[in-house]
Amino acid sequence: MSENIKKKQIDRRWIFLLLFISVALPLIFVIGFPIETTENARLVYGLIEQTPKGSKVIISFDYDPASKPELHPMGKALMKHCFDRDIKVIVTALWPMGVQMAEDIYSDLKDNYPDKKYGEDYVNMGYKAGGIVTIQAMGKNFRDIFPQDMNGTSIDELPILDGINNFDNLGFVFALSAGDPGIKQWVQIAHDTFGRPVSGGVTGVSAPAVIPYVNQQQQLIGLLAGLKGAAEYELLTKTPGTATKGMDAQSVAHLIIIIFIIMGNINYWRNKKAEKKGVE
Amino acid sequence: MKRKIPLLITFLVGVIIIISEFIPHKPFGQISGELEKWYLIIAGFAIILGQLSLFKVNLFKIRHRQKNWQFFILTLLSFILMVSIGIFWGTENHPGIFGNGETISNTIGTKPFDYLFDNVYQNLQATMFSLLAFFIASAAYRAFIARTLESSLLLVAAILVMLGNTSLGSALTGWLPESLKFLHLPRISEFIMKYPTTAGQRAIMIGAAFGIIGSSLRIILGIERSYLGGK
Amino acid sequence: MKKTILMLFLFSASLLFSQDIFFEAVDNPNDDGCAIQLRWDASNISSTKMNIERKDDGGEASLVQKVDKAEGEYMDGEDIKPSIEYVYCFSAWDENDQLIEKVESVVFAKAQWFNSEKISLLILALIITAAILFFIYSAKSGKELYIRKIAGLESIDESVGRATEMGRPILFIPGILDLDDMQTIAGLTILGKVAHKAAEYDAEIIVPVCRSMVLSTAKEVVKEAYLKAGRPDAYNPDSVFYLTDDQFGYVAGVDGIIMREKPAANFLMGAFYAESLILAETGFASGAIQTAGTAMPSQLPFFVVACDYTLIGEELFAASAYLSKEPNQLGSLKGQDLGKALFVILLAIGIVLEISGVHFLKDFLTVY
Numbered sequence: 077m078s079e080n081i082k083k084k085q086i087d088r089r090w091i092f093l094l095l096f097i098s099v100a101l102p103l104i105f106v107i108g109f110p111i112e113t114t115e116n117a118r119l120v121y122g123l124i125e126q127t128p129k130g131s132k133v134i135i136s137f138d139y140d141p142a143s144k145p146e147l148h149p150m151g152k153a154l155m156k157h158c159f160d161r162d163i164k165v166i167v168t169a170l171w172p173m174g175v176q177m178a179e180d181i182y183s184d185l186k187d188n189y190p191d192k193k194y195g196e197d198y199v200n201m202g203y204k205a206g207g208i209v210t211i212q213a214m215g216k217n218f219r220d221i222f223p224q225d226m227n228g229t230s231i232d233e234l235p236i237l238d239g240i241n242n243f244d245n246l247g248f249v250f251a252l253s254a255g256d257p258g259i260k261q262w263v264q265i266a267h268d269t270f271g272r273p274v275s276g277g278v279t280g281v282s283a284p285a286v287i288p289y290v291n292q293q294q295q296l297i298g299l300l301a302g303l304k305g306a307a308e309y310e311l312l313t314k315t316p317g318t319a320t321k322g323m324d325a326q327s328v329a330h331l332i333i334i335i336f337i338i339m340g341n342i343n344y345w346r347n348k349k350a351e352k353k354g355v356e
Numbered sequence: 357m358k359r360k361i362p363l364l365i366t367f368l369v370g371v372i373i374i375i376s377e378f379i380p381h382k383p384f385g386q387i388s389g390e391l392e393k394w395y396l397i398i399a400g401f402a403i404i405l406g407q408l409s410l411f412k413v414n415l416f417k418i419r420h421r422q423k424n425w426q427f428f429i430l431t432l433l434s435f436i437l438m439v440s441i442g443i444f445w446g447t448e449n450h451p452g453i454f455g456n457g458e459t460i461s462n463t464i465g466t467k468p469f470d471y472l473f474d475n476v477y478q479n480l481q482a483t484m485f486s487l488l489a490f491f492i493a494s495a496a497y498r499a500f501i502a503r504t505l506e507s508s509l510l511l512v513a514a515i516l517v518m519l520g521n522t523s524l525g526s527a528l529t530g531w532l533p534e535s536l537k538f539l540h541l542p543r544i545s546e547f548i549m550k551y552p553t554t555a556g557q558r559a560i561m562i563g564a565a566f567g568i569i570g571s572s573l574r575i576i577l578g579i580e581r582s583y584l585g586g587k
Numbered sequence: 588m589k590k591t592i593l594m595l596f597l598f599s600a601s602l603l604f605s606q607d608i609f610f611e612a613v614d615n616p617n618d619d620g621c622a623i624q625l626r627w628d629a630s631n632i633s634s635t636k637m638n639i640e641r642k643d644d645g646g647e648a649s650l651v652q653k654v655d656k657a658e659g660e661y662m663d664g665e666d667i668k669p670s671i672e673y674v675y676c677f678s679a680w681d682e683n684d685q686l687i688e689k690v691e692s693v694v695f696a697k698a699q700w701f702n703s704e705k706i707s708l709l710i711l712a713l714i715i716t717a718a719i720l721f722f723i724y725s726a727k728s729g730k731e732l733y734i735r736k737i738a739g740l741e742s743i744d745e746s747v748g749r750a751t752e753m754g755r756p757i758l759f760i761p762g763i764l765d766l767d768d769m770q771t772i773a774g775l776t777i778l779g780k781v782a783h784k785a786a787e788y789d790a791e792i793i794v795p796v797c798r799s800m801v802l803s804t805a806k807e808v809v810k811e812a813y814l815k816a817g818r819p820d821a822y823n824p825d826s827v828f829y830l831t832d833d834q835f836g837y838v839a840g841v842d843g844i845i846m847r848e849k850p851a852a853n854f855l856m857g858a859f860y861a862e863s864l865i866l867a868e869t870g871f872a873s874g875a876i877q878t879a880g881t882a883m884p885s886q887l888p889f890f891v892v893a894c895d896y897t898l899i900g901e902e903l904f905a906a907s908a909y910l911s912k913e914p915n916q917l918g919s920l921k922g923q924d925l926g927k928a929l930f931v932i933l934l935a936i937g938i939v940l941e942i943s944g945v946h947f948l949k950d951f952l953t954v955y
Contacts, residue, residue, distance in 0.1 A: 086497070088494040088497075088872075091490070091493050091494050091497060092490045092493070092494070095489065095490055095493045096490075099489070109522070109523030109524060109526070109527050110523055110526045110527055110530065111523050111526065112526045112530075112542050114542065114546055115546070128656060128659075130655050130656070140481060140833075140834070141477065141478035141479075141481040141482055142481035142482055142484060142485035142834065142835045142861075143485060143861075144478070144482060145482065176448075176473070179448070205396060205399055205400060206392075206395065206396040206399060207765070207767070208767070209392045209395050209396060209767065210396065212392055213389060213392050213393065213396075216385070216389055217389075226449065227449050238652070239651075239652050239661065239663075239665075241662075241664040241665055242622075242662075242664055244622070244661075244662030244664060245661060245662055254860075254861070255834065255860035255861065256763075256764055256768070256858065256860065268954065279861065280521075281488065281861050281885065282860065282861065282885050283549075283885070284549065284553055284557055284884065284885045285557060285883065285884045285885035285886075286885075287549060287550065287553070287554055287557070288554045288557050288558050288561065293953060302521075304521050304522070323522065323523045324523065326522055326523075327522035327523045327524040328524075329489065329493075330518045330519065330521070330522045330524065331522075331524060332493070333492070333493050333496050333497070333518065334515055334518055334519070336493060336496070336497040337496055337497060337500045337511065337514070337515065339497075340497045340498065340500065340501060341500075341501055341502055341511070344501045344502075344503070374712075377702075377705065377708075378701060378702055378705055378708075378709055379700060379701060379702070380617060380618050380619045380698065380699055380702050381619055381620075381698045381699060381700045382619055382698060385619040386619075395767070398800070399765065399799075399800065402798075402799035402800045402802075402803070403799050403832070404799075405799045405800075405802060405803060405829075406798070406799030406802055406829040406832070407799075407829075409799075409802055409828050409829040410828070410829050410830070410831075412825070413825050413828040413829075416825060423847070424847055427843070480835075480836075480839075481833075481835045481836075484835035484836075484838055484839055484865070485835055485861060487865050488861055488864060488865055491864045491865055491868040492864060494868065495864060495868060495889065495892045495893055496892075498892065499891075499892040556884075557884040557885075560882070560884045560887065560899065560900045561882075561884060561900075562927070562930060563900045563901040563927070564882035564884075564900035564901055564903075564904070566715075566901060566923045566926050566927055566930075567769075567773075567882065567900065567901035567902075567903065567904030567905065567923065568769045568882075568904060569715060569716075569719075569923065569926070570719060570904060570905075570919045570920065570922065570923040571769055571772065571773060571904045571907070572769065573716060573719050573720075573919060574907075574908075574916060574919050575772070577723075579723065579913075579915050579916055579919065580776065580907055580908075580916065582775070582776040582779040582780075582808065582907055582911075584807070584811075
């Protein structure tokens with residue numbers, strides 16, 4: 077790394093402090109910047125809208141509390157959208173903490189949907205270790221991998237799982253993914269091997285690596301990327317939540333980073349000039 | 357012999373898994389399914405190995421009063437605390453060996469395990485992840501310097517994507533007339549992410565995929581043995 | 588008699604042509620004979636209740652699925668065995684519970700010996716495998732193979748040497764994924780080389796891992812490396828240890844090690860996610876010389892920014908061959924390159940064909 081860049085630059089602790097302030101303040105004093113939807117978010121919305129009523133879908137909660145601020149609002153808006161459209165939700169988790177994340181959302185929503193019954197309209201199958209191998213095995217025999225739900229109720233006693241032996245009778249798979257195992261594995265197995273529609277939501281930082289799967293082969297049907305994706309989905313489903321609120325903070329933080337980048341460049345050029353003068 | 361048996365197992369399993377990708381007929385589909393189950397079982401039992409290692413290494417450091425040995429006590433205490441309260445009073449839907457711990461639950465609102473999970477574990481995780489935002493800021497400050505034409509292009513693209521991915525981008529260029537909408541920041545950002553970025557990412561992914569095929573073949577054929585500790 | 592036969596024929600023909608429900612049961616192709624595809628279209632009738640039943644080999648009928656859509660399909664995979672006759676029956680009732688119509692379909696499930704949908708995959712796999720094997724063979728026969736210089740791998744000696752001079756340890760992180768990920772295995776092969784060098788130079792190596800299976804393998808790799816370097820006495824079994832499976836718990840642990848132990852050289856080789864920059868920036872702040880390698884495209888920019896050397900994608904997998912300089916390993920790299928060339932040609936042809944409106948190649952190569 078060039079010595080010029082390393083020297084005479086702002087102490088990074090100043091950057092940390094300013095960034096902290098720029099995130100904290102908009103969370104307290106809401107600005108209300110406008111939000112626009114992107115094609116990827118609209119594709120996700122379209123997938124749920126086009127799924128026939130009564131269809132059964134898998135939502136895989138493959139994240140943990142660390143990525144909750146980005147993925148939780150997506151999960152909530154998505155589950156709400158599914159309930160509104162009478163789509164039955166089967167929850168799985170490839171991350172141990174994913175089970176808790178799904179339960180968190182369901183307990184938030186169930187009071188607003190008194191007609192939705194556990195076991196008929198929603199079920200949480202719990203966590204399964206093994207990542208891609210588990211997905212592969214689910215595609216071959218779902219009932220073998222999940223003989224019971226997270227409460228220990230046998231799969232045969234859960235009406236929502238009637239006829240679910242593999243991925244064949246599912247409307248789509250939606251992966252809320254913070255890493256590995258996650259959306260990539262769902263694409264590779266559920267879509268590429270078993271031909272089921274797959275969509276998902278990922279953290280902002282991993283989005284560039286996942287976006288290539290949104291292609292003509294529809295390996296992924298749309299993608300919700302980071303807090304912005306969550307806010308867009310909240311906007312599309314007309315359920316503003318924590319993501320919409322967080323967008324102000326994100327916008328200001330980005331602005332601060334841009335200002336720092338500009339300052340870094342000014343410093344660099346100033347140092348370069350000084351170096352030249354020194355040589356002369 | 358010690359080396360030959362693992363190599364033979366690797367070869368056989370590798371070949372069977374590849375064949376089962378193309379032959380759905382029994383027994384191939386079945387064998388690969390069984391092997392997948394074996395993997396799950398081994399992965400489950402391997403967790404014990406990890407926990408034993410954690411205990412052994414930390415206890416050793418405490419016993420020999422190595423530098424910062426107090427930290428290692430904290431690690432072990434946290435581990436023992438979470439495991440024991442989980443075993444004693446269970447989690448949200450499962451009772452523990454002492455039942456549901458109603459007295460404690462009434463005092464703190466939830467079961468002790470869930471209480472610690474919600475109020476300590478979740479927050480610690482979120483804190484660690486949040487550090488990323490600070491590091492991204494300092495790394496961006498250092499990295500996006502217009503030294504050459506390429507790095508200047510990178511700098512401009514980064515700023516456009518950053519602005520376009522926030523509400524600020526919509527606010528800044530939302531006023532543009534329909535004929536100039538292609539200059540709207542969210543659209544520019546979407547374009548950069550969708551085409552140049554995706555092209556680059558795909559190239560790396562394709563290269564890596566060939567790397568994986570090559571490495572897999574080397575391992576299956578026993579040419580590459582360093583993962584067994586060999587040359 | 589003739590009249591009766593004629594009447595019967597006309598009656599059955601009228602029944603056949605008046606059939607308002609389309610229903611068929613067919614064998615699910617390209618599987619192990621354990622699934623039947625059912626398709627129906629009952630949009631011409633007004634029914635309040637519909638269901639599909641199945642009779643196994645002349646046995647009792649059992650309910651397969653209650654149907655709530657007038658048109659649709661369903662995959663029956665429950666207890667289906669190959670070469671057994673199954674009779675499926677689609678029944679529809681009106682609001683008075685009167686049977687409107689009942690349609691039957693007979694089917695045998697068949698197990699296939701080849702998944703024809705994957706023919707293109709097989710052809711490409713065979714070509715690439717043949718190319719790799721050919722180059723391995725030709726390398727074995729003594730043909731010299733050129734491999735370009737990879738700065739990240741050339742720097743291993745420098746990094747280990749620096750750590751030895753400074754009397755500080757070397758930190759090696761084999762990613763955060765398990766052994767089923769190729770990047771972890773590639774990371775472990777590099778660990779073997781780094782540990783070998785560390786043993787030769789008598790430098791301390793620390794390997795915190797976040798998966799139990801990686802722990803046992805990494806221990807074995809480091810132990811063997813010390814043995815091969817002729818320094819089994821210097822091997823410390825506790826130098827490879829497990830921290831936690833939890834992503835950010837692991838990051839916290841490793842960051843702590845970096846800040847406390849201040850390693851002189853950090854190696855981050857394997858699969859990384861959001862933790863990549865947290866680890867690399869902490870290493871940068873501690874002043875260590877850092878070499879990273881991953882095939883995770885989204886994490887590469889972070890490593891490029893914060894590390895001194897970065898192995899990009901395939902370079903990570905090439906490391907073992909590069910470092911060992913064994914001809915048969917290098918040969919496989921050449922084979923990969925041929926695969927890449929083939930891919931570029933296919934891509935170019937594909938672009939031209941798609942622009943010209945010919946979709947044959949795309950359809951042939953699309954695998955579901």
